Amino acid sequence: MEIIPKLPVAEWIDNATEWTTDTFEFLFDFIKEDFGDFIEFFAEDLLMAVPIWLFIAVIAILAFFASGKRFGLVAFSVIGLWFISNQGLWEELMNTFTLVIFASLISVIIGVPFGIWMAKSKTVQTILTPVLDFMQTMPAFVYLIPAVAFFSIGMVPGVFASVIFATPPTVRFTNLGIRQVSKELIEASDSFGTTGMQKLFKVQLPMAKTTIMAGINQTVMLALSMVVIASMIGAKGLGQTVITGLQRADVGTGFVAGLGIVILAIIIDRFTQNLNTQKGQ
Amino acid sequence: MPVIKVENLSKIFGKNAKQATKLLDEGLSKEEILKKTGNTVGVNRASFEVEEGEIFVIMGLSGSGKSTLVRLINRLIEPTEGSVMIDEEDLAKMNKQDLRNVRREKLSMVFQKFALFPHRTILQNAEFGLEVQGIDKEERSKLAKESLDMVGLGEYIHQFPSQLSGGMQQRVGLARALANDPEVLLMDEAFSALDPLIRKEMQDELLELQDNMKKTILFITHDLDEALRIGDRIALMKDGKIVQIGTPEEILVNPANDYVEKFVEDVDRSKVLEAQHIMKRPETVDIEKHGPRAALERMRKEGLSSIYVVDRKRKLYGYVTADDVSAAAKQDKKDLHDILHTDVPKADMHTTMHEIFNMIHDSPVPIAVVEDDKLKGIIVRGAVIAALAGSEVSINGNHS
Structure with missing residues (x-):
């Protein structure tokens, strides 16, 4: 005996998803086709066209400068990347790398403006905070379902799910960074007659840069953590190899692919962190 | 207006x-x-x-x-x-x-905690106000450099604020405020975060700058x-x-x-009160009409051990002591010129108490307050001590 019958929440959401899918079909199709093609082109044609030795060399040089002319990161990158190629996972690595790059880029492009908006308006902050909490606590698997509904399977829904999961830190840290700029500096800026835009670009954003970069670093890491999950809906890459290992109870293959992800994670993390500390000085 | x-x-x-x-x-x-x-x-x-x-x-x-x-x-x-x-x-x-x-x-403002932009160099900080106005790069860099030269930081333009001491940072704050040549300067506890010696130095410098630039300054402290x-x-x-x-x-x-x-x-009253506030009307003798006997008589009457000597227009000649005067009187001299002491401890109307205090410590006679060579008043030790203790002082200096 229930006083209130079970609310058909699941149905509502189904209906809403269906409606969205139908209404924005042209948009989703466009993204699926053209953006999908572009991602494929980037991963398969562009990155794969680069000889492995050249790719590793370029990364090594970038690592040398990014880490302030030290050799630790260079050595790690060279050995790590060589190992992945040695294990025959180079193509998977390039796909994963592509997914992470696109997901992070889109997250940052969406996240920074929202963070700024949030910092400028108390109302926006009040509304966005629970939304961000929701986005981050909802199990990441759940995002795969509408992603498939909108974009069927492949790289594009993988990027979509990753963006939802990975955007919050950039928004949060941008907001935090701007709000942390001391009141006196804001007063100083105002006292010289800055417009809102001048204040944002000459004072707030430069001063929040370190914090925003920390947020971006987290966004990239979260995007990477979505790699395995996204491969469940057909996103190619190292994650797929892990899943295959799981399905075939093949510990060795799964572990080696997992190791590849760890290596990529460490390289990307050190790159973004070093970029941050260097510019923050 | x-x-x-x-x-x-x-x-x-x-x-x-x-x-x-x-x-x-x-x-x-x-x-x-x-x-x-x-x-x-x-x-x-x-x-x-x-x-x-x-x-x-x-x-x-x-x-x-x-x-x-x-x-x-x-x-x-x-x-x-x-x-x-x-x-x-x-x-x-x-x-x-x-x-x-x-x-x-x-309007330009100078802040208590300097409020310099840490991501900008000293020059870029000083340029800020001009940059906001949209003045082109060459012009604003020139004006900002002038402003920084004025506060003595011309050589530090490519440093960052964190590389400078507190006093220097506030000079940058001042230069930044002055760079766009405002009519009014608002200074909010501008020197309060500096240690006492530097603060005093900055005050002096502000006054010096003000002599040349004649801004209208609103200073909070x-x-x-x-x-x-x-x-x-x-x-x-x-x-x-x-x-x-x-x-x-x-x-x-x-x-x-x-x-x-x-x-x-x-x-600390010693820094604020001036000679004119604590001086009193002097007892004097006129060199043109008074001789040693008259001087001795006057000193005996007032209970003084020395007295200042002036002419009719109150031009200060020096002082005579009681001992010298009585010796001269015994020798029947008619004139004060021979026994005149000219090593007079002098102050002007605006000499601060602080300086007077140091002078009076080892002076055998009261300090003469002089303006245009004329004797305006004298300061006795007791008046200085009384003023330092905070008892009644009058702006006219008629009592001590």
Whole structure:
């Protein structure tokens, strides 16, 4: 005996998803086709066209400068990347790398403006905070379902799910960074007659840069953590190899692919962190 | 004509601030209004005028509303009521665009904690105001460099603020404010974060700069010594209200109420009082008509061991001692010239007590206060000690 019958929440959401899918079909199709093609082109044609030795060399040089002319990161990158190629996972690595790059880029492009908006308006902050909490606590698997509904399977829904999961830190840290700029500096800026835009670009954003970069670093890491999950809906890459290992109870293959992800994670993390500390000085 | 004219300016924090202003008009105090409405009175109907080229100091303890008041003037805080006229334009009623223009062209502010932009070099900091105005790179770099040269930082332009000491950082703050050549300089506790020696140096430098540039300066401080040192006029604030406005002397000698007097008690008077305030009318003899006998007679009568010698126009010649005079009288000399001492300890009207104190310590005779070679008064040891102890001093210097 229930006083209130079970609310058909699941149905509502189904209906809403269906409606969205139908209404924005042209948009989703466009993204699926053209953006999908572009991602494929980037991963398969562009990155794969680069000889492995050249790719590793370029990364090594970038690592040398990014880490302030030290050799630790260079050595790690060279050995790590060589190992992945040695294990025959180079193509998977390039796909994963592509997914992470696109997901992070889109997250940052969406996240920074929202963070700024949030910092400028108390109302926006009040509304966005629970939304961000929701986005981050909802199990990441759940995002795969509408992603498939909108974009069927492949790289594009993988990027979509990753963006939802990975955007919050950039928004949060941008907001935090701007709000942390001391009141006196804001007063100083105002006292010289800055417009809102001048204040944002000459004072707030430069001063929040370190914090925003920390947020971006987290966004990239979260995007990477979505790699395995996204491969469940057909996103190619190292994650797929892990899943295959799981399905075939093949510990060795799964572990080696997992190791590849760890290596990529460490390289990307050190790159973004070093970029941050260097510019923050 | 005043450059800044503030009239009935009030700031009340909290909801329903407008209603609370009515209570202000009814004369309720800050505490009564807080009890009744829950609103905090920041500034309570302040009115004052600042003349062109004047250093006007607003001083009060923390919480007295002085920092709020200065922020009402460039509207970093929105006034609840009243007007701020700068060159006959009311800032309180201006739209945003006009306000920005006034801030860009007429008002500059120097902050207590310097508020330099840490991501910009010294030069870029000094350029900030000009950059905001949209002045092209070459021109603004030239003006900013001039401004930095003026405060003696011309060689540090490519450093970052964190590489400079506190005193140097505030010089940058000053240069930044001066770079766009404002009419009015607002200085909010500008030297309070500096240690005492540097603070004094900066005060001197500000006064020196002011001699050349003749800006209108509104200076906020909680330090009465500083206020007295640099202020042409001082406004004392308490609980958001201005309780007295006057020149340093007026405030010291004539405190308007207990609050002001309390403040004044703490002041090191030796730095503020001048010779003219503690000198007394001198006993003298006239070199043209008085001889040793007359001098001796006068000294005996007044109980003096020495006396100053002048002519009819009170031009100072020197002094004679009782011993010399009585010896001369015994020898029947008619003239004071032979026994005149000319090593007179001299001060002028504006010599500070501090210096007088050092002079009088090892001087055998009272100090002569001289203006245009004429003897205006003398200062005896007792007067100095009495003034230092804070007993009654008169601006006319007629008693000690």
